[in-house]
Amino acid sequence: MSRYPLRSTLFFLCPLFSGLLACFIWAATLPPAAAQERGGGQTPSLGFAPRPKESAPDKELRFLRDSTAAAAISADELLEDRERKRVIGRGFADLRFLGKRVQADHIEVQTETRDAVATGNIIFQAGNDRIVGSRIDFNLDSERLVIYDAKGYLGATYYITGNVVRRISVDRYEVIDGTFTTCEGDKPDWAFHSRKSTFQIEGYAHLQAPLLSLRGVPAAALPYAIFPIKSKRETGFLIPTIGYANRNGLEFSPRFFWAINKWSDATFGVDYYEKRGSRYLGEYRYILSKDTAGQFNTTYFKDKLEKTTLWDIKSSHISSLPGGWGFSAVTDFASRKNDDRSLERNLNDRVRQDTDTRLELTPNLKGIPGSLRVAMRRREGLRENDGDLFQKFPHITLDVSQSQIGSSEFRYSLGSSATSFYRVQNKKTTVLQRFDAAPSVSLPVQTVPWLGVTANFGLRYTYWTDQKRTPDVPGNPSRDDQKQSPLSREIWFSSLGVAGPRFSRVYNGGFGPFRDFKHILSFQTTYSYAPAMDSRDRKLIIPIDNVDAFNDQNTVSYGIVNRVLTKLKTGEGFETRQLFTASLTQSADIAEARREQNLSANPRRPFGDVVLDIQSRPISLIRFTHEAIYDPYEHEIDEQTTGLLLEGGRNWYLGLDRTWRRKRSRGRDPQSGRSDLNFSAGYGLTRRWFLEYLTRINNVQNITLQQS
Structure with a gap:
């Protein structure tokens, strides 16, 4: 919600008009026009006669080559006609006067009356006002002027067009047969067309018989309307939001904005x-x-x-x-x-x-x-966790990530922390302090362009002030099951990561807006090892976070990644886009494969779940995701999520996704689980008004969980 309030009096024929005020947002600054780039090549310069002493300008009005002149002109061709008392500038003419600037193909100034006219690609600038047109009539000693076939910005925010735009004073304009909006583009989200309107900068715009258009389509006709024309924060009411939800009923949310001072608001x-x-x-x-x-x-x-x-x-x-x-x-x-x-x-x-x-x-x-x-x-x-507390005070960390050692190829890293913990979980309190440091050294090696290897070796030291009283105490011990006795862990760890081999092939040809396709197939493998520490000491650790869970490790993680790249045709040529990526990953626990204990009750299961992840966004409009988790021992998919999102920029969106999880509890059908279907859609009527619909359905129980 914008912090700039809308404080105006509106007179209208239909109540719909109050909702239309939502489109008043800040527009971007007017893009530079080609005609603005006129700074170079202006060699001749001529200063006009100084104004009377009592009205002499400040120093900032003295410009170009004549520092004593109240106005000055430069052009590719500059002529002074003393007989007719006029000065003519042709070709990239640039005239500055009274803090204003006029650029045009042709400028003619009467030196006696100081009346002037500019024609051909004119640009008028005064402060934050910038208007272009075909002709402008003005006087060097007056703030008043007239611009024909005009379009541009007032206050760098409000975009206007008009057959005739009259500048009545420094901050007041009159527009004849023109439009008014704050949106960009040839078809703005909203615009008002009026036969006659007046604009007071940092005041209000008064529109007579305005016709409202939404993206170029006429929507409503009003007898009269008033709008704020402000670039500063202003105290007042903001645009309210209106909605409906099945649980809440009608929703109405008005807001009041208070501009307290330059540095604060509420x-x-x-x-x-x-x-x-x-x-x-x-x-x-x-x-x-x-x-x-x-x-x-x-x-x-x-x-x-x-x-x-x-x-x-x-x-x-x-x-x-x-x-x-x-x-x-x-x-x-x-x-x-x-x-x-x-x-x-x-x-x-x-x-x-x-x-x-x-x-x-x-x-x-x-x-x-x-x-x-x-x-x-x-x-x-909160909620079901009411009564739980987790506190770290103080918590001091020093981290170094992949810093080069001298001029060598070696990199060193450090992760360290010193923390005092206070935890209350399920009405059981734990108080302890811990110090942990894990320095490591790595060496990346690029053997060939399609294969990279990174070796890593590190040490880890952890110290606790408290421990469990006995190894068989659960992970969340009561105060009676804890004792204040130091416990330390010293362990080394290593890993070897291999990125590759990588293969690629280019398929020439086109399909719709796509040109040529490149398929990249790559493999990723990481072996991680940390020796087993004393099993009794490990069971005495009071687990708080992942630092305490760092144990022996002997695993291999591996995966295969498919990527398809293509060239998408754009207005200026082609851009490379990733059509889709699909990865298949799994891990294997070597220690679990060698385990000999309790095999009858707990058979070995060294292989982890197989994870399939697919991401695709062929064009900015479409995004598709799919993830599936497969249990290699049950030979079933345990979880899968599929989503499709259509995005029409900030104007609209349409989303549909389904999440399914299998439940394996005893006494239940192994095929049963939780399945949620989520649907969402939104459409922007204007930049400030947006219609949105959301619903979430449980497919298994066939009930609506949420709808709004």
């Missing part, structure tokens, strides 16, 4: 839900400098349907400190029992299970090719 609003009540929202934003900014958000909702009260408070701040240091902070608090997620429009908000508060300080390591972070993080459980 937005207040309410989300009205017909069946559930009103949710109140507030947001405060500030930009103290180019390096310091932040915002504060809060919501409050008393749900009539669920008979509960929901609230949340969020804030963020980021700043760059002297010496190249950086600081960022995010605070996040919310009501615990927030079971309903249908109000959230953002996917991350819908699925989040906890609040997340973070502080981070990043010192500048001069001369060290790495990053140092001093941080704090606190996550508190």
